[in-house]
């Protein structure tokens with residue numbers, strides 16, 4: 001999707017992807033990452049997800065990337081935090097104690113800008129992107145996170161029945177993106193209650209991507 005697509009969605013408040021509660025799969029499966037207290041979790045394409053506030057409440061630090069300044073302003077308002085704002089290359093960095101959110105195109109982020117990442121949490125990020133962009137995104141995400149372990153949520157459904165986003169990302173595609181760098185483990189797989197957007201039957205898959213030992 002082009003940036004304008006997302007800017008329009010935020011401008012018009014067409015943000016059906018935004019959940020009104022913390023994602024249950026995050027709460028259930030975060031322990032699988034076996035993170036030390038105070039670990040820094042990267043949330044790509046973060047929007048204003050409530051999952052960030054929950055991660056902070058659990059004692060983690062968060063680094064995020066989001067195209068929409070509107071979304072990030074709303075995120076900080078919802079958190080009740082006044083951010084400092086600094087330039088970071090072609091992006092802006094909204095920051096406060098324990099939280100850094102880069103506003104701009106994730107593809108303009110470098111590993112150095114992102115800094116330490118102990119884990120990645122991808123909810124509605126990979127599936128938000130059309131197929132040609134997903135390969136570029138997964139390679140870039142692996143690079144800027146330095147292949148940090150990852151909790152990933154995907155959907156699988158008949159793409160003929162509905163246009164994305166969210167897009168169907170078949171299981172073999174997840175493996176094709178990540179098998180070179182990770183051991184890809186299925187944590188759960190089951191029908192999405194109520195279907196996708198309330199109309200299309202879909203399977204929700206939760207994955208643990210474990211970094212392979214290097215060398």
Ligand SMILES: C[S@@+](CC[C@H](N)C(=O)[O-])C[C@H]1O[C@@H](n2cnc3c(N)ncnc32)[C@H](O)[C@@H]1O
Nearest residue numbers: 006017045046047049066067105106123124128
């Ligand atoms: C489907 S939403 C998911 C938001 C969030 N992960 C959640 O669970 O609510 C995808 C988000 O990615 C952002 N986005 C899309 N392309 C992006 C890019 N190239 N760089 C940074 N953010 C992007 C959009 O503005 C949108 O907020």
